[in-house]
Amino acid sequence: MSETLAESVDLARLSTGDGDFDARLDALLAWEGVSDAEVQERVAEIIAAVKVRGDAALVEYTQRFDRLAVGSMAELTLGADRLEQAYRGLPEQQRDALAQAAERIRLYHERQKPESWSYTEADGSVLGQQVTPLDRAGIYVPGGKAAYPSSVLMNAIPAHVAGVREIVMVVPTPDGVLNELVLAAAHLAGVDHVFTIGGAQAVAALAYGTESVPRVDKIVGPGNIYVATAKRAVFGQVGIDMIAGPSEILVVSDGGTDPDWLAMDLFSQAEHDEDAQALLVSWDESHLDRVEASIARLLPTLEREAIVRESLARRGALIHCRDRDEAVQLINRIAPEHLELSLAEPEAMLPQVRHAGAIFMGRYTAEALGDYCAGPNHVLPTSGTARFSSPLGVYDFQKRSSIIHCSEAGASTLGRVASVLARGESLTAHARSAEYRIKGD
Ligand SMILES: NC(=O)c1ccc[n+]([C@@H]2O[C@H](COP(=O)([O-])OP(=O)(O)OC[C@H]3O[C@@H](n4cnc5c(N)ncnc54)[C@H](O)[C@@H]3O)[C@@H](O)[C@H]2O)c1
Numbered sequence: 001m002s003e004t005l006a007e008s009v010d011l012a013r014l015s016t017g018d019g020d021f022d023a024r025l026d027a028l029l030a031w032e033g034v035s036d037a038e039v040q041e042r043v044a045e046i047i048a049a050v051k052v053r054g055d056a057a058l059v060e061y062t063q064r065f066d067r068l069a070v071g072s073m074a075e076l077t078l079g080a081d082r083l084e085q086a087y088r089g090l091p092e093q094q095r096d097a098l099a100q101a102a103e104r105i106r107l108y109h110e111r112q113k114p115e116s117w118s119y120t121e122a123d124g125s126v127l128g129q130q131v132t133p134l135d136r137a138g139i140y141v142p143g144g145k146a147a148y149p150s151s152v153l154m155n156a157i158p159a160h161v162a163g164v165r166e167i168v169m170v171v172p173t174p175d176g177v178l179n180e181l182v183l184a185a186a187h188l189a190g191v192d193h194v195f196t197i198g199g200a201q202a203v204a205a206l207a208y209g210t211e212s213v214p215r216v217d218k219i220v221g222p223g224n225i226y227v228a229t230a231k232r233a234v235f236g237q238v239g240i241d242m243i244a245g246p247s248e249i250l251v252v253s254d255g256g257t258d259p260d261w262l263a264m265d266l267f268s269q270a271e272h273d274e275d276a277q278a279l280l281v282s283w284d285e286s287h288l289d290r291v292e293a294s295i296a297r298l299l300p301t302l303e304r305e306a307i308v309r310e311s312l313a314r315r316g317a318l319i320h321c322r323d324r325d326e327a328v329q330l331i332n333r334i335a336p337e338h339l340e341l342s343l344a345e346p347e348a349m350l351p352q353v354r355h356a357g358a359i360f361m362g363r364y365t366a367e368a369l370g371d372y373c374a375g376p377n378h379v380l381p382t383s384g385t386a387r388f389s390s391p392l393g394v395y396d397f398q399k400r401s402s403i404i405h406c407s408e409a410g411a412s413t414l415g416r417v418a419s420v421l422a423r424g425e426s427l428t429a430h431a432r433s434a435e436y437r438i439k440g441d
């Protein structure tokens with residue numbers, strides 16, 4: 001690595017052989033996020049205000065945080081006509097791209113649709129599971145630093161496929177700037193109501209309802225630290241999908257992919273947020289040097305250069321590891337939101353990957369394709385939560401009810417077992433309720 005490059009890019013170089021490797025990696029992976037006490041306090045205040053003062057609080061917070069000179073919620077409400085107008089008014093190229101993405105996302109999510117099922121036992125009893133959609137879902141579409149039409153599709157389409165009756169969308173419009181693609185995507189994805197509010201106040205409105213905003217059963221979708229903290233705070237009052245933190249990418253490269261491609265893949269997530277994470281792991285050290293040179297050369301060409309620089313400095317790293325096995329260990333330790341296996345034979349590594357939100361296979365699969373139009377969802381577990389959670393999907397908009405239908409004979413057989421267990425718990429009403437139905441007793 002030359003002196004000039006080291007000076008021009010503030011980006012950590014780590015090696016698994018270094019004595020302080022574990023500590024340095026842990027520091028990079030840590031994200032204060034929803035445990036920040038100051039943010040928690042502010043969010044609690046906002047939620048309490050919306051709970052008590054409803055629309056009036058929403059209007060005030062929107063004036064303050066999004067700098068909108070509005071006087072009522074009517075000015076922050078968009079009807080179906082306005083969404084359709086946005087769709088019809090798009091340039092043809094944008095309308096086609098949006099429609100193609102929507103169709104691919106719909107086709108992918110159709111495959112996730114779980115079916116109700118049941119089976120009949122020898123005595124005629126039937127056991128099963130009935131799958132039902134949520135009545136009303138709330139989707140949060142981020143809009144503070146950038147507008148995300150793709151997030152409208154990724155949140156609303158699975159809800160629609162699941163059969164949700166009513167979809168309520170909230171999206172902040174800083175300085176009153178409406179994004180036509182966001183509105184058009186809402187039309188295309190079958191959103192029923194749109195409110196141009198954001199942050200913790202929008203989450204509170206969805207959770208508790210206000211004079212204008214209907215209370216929903218579950219809130220899904222990504223957002224900044226205020227949104228994530230508010231979602232965690234209202235969980236229990238409503239369902240939530242996950243607490244999504246800043247975007248992340250982990251690229252594993254065997255050294256055979258064009259370094260410029262990899263540099264841009266890292267930038268693609270770093271440009272979301274100063275707290276986004278971009279990591280590259282390789283067992284080929286000279287390849288890491290080449291990627292670092294690409295990063296230094298390409299950085300000044302980015303429109304969001306300042307955000308990317310900050311994000312790389314805070315949470316980016318090029319990591320040299322011993323071999324493929326050590327790369328796999330790192331993947332499973334990091335449990336990244338996005339994992340690119342930029343390898344000649346990614347299939348060989350795939351079965352060893354236990355924790356990752358989405359896995360992008362081979363040199364040609366840029367993570368960005370998954371963000372927009374490949375089909376799978378781009379709302380994914382972050383901050384290592386891929387260890388226990390999954391991408392947003394149709395299943396997030398459905399519930400399951402157990403079905404038990406005893407025949408007369410089945411009631412006798414099960415009644416005897418239940419009676420014994422109930423008396424063992426000293427719950428005699430349980431026992432007698434089961435015993436009444438035992439034939440011949
Ligand atoms: N995981 C995903 O699928 C995905 C997709 C798109 C974006 N993202 C992430 O979502 C995040 C979007 O963040 P954003 O900020 O651009 O938009 P956002 O919509 O999440 O947040 C904007 C809102 O934050 C609130 N806010 C801002 N400053 C505040 C303050 N000081 N006090 C109280 N409230 C305040 C305001 O109400 C504002 O409307 C980024 O981190 C991005 O990486 C994730």
Ligand SMILES: N[C@H](CO)Cc1c[nH]c[nH+]1
Nearest residue numbers: 148150151247248371378
């Ligand atoms: N990479 C984001 C999820 O982490 C999703 C997104 C939307 N637009 C572009 N990217």
Ligand SMILES: [Zn+2]
Nearest residue numbers: 247268269371
């Ligand atoms: Zn992205």
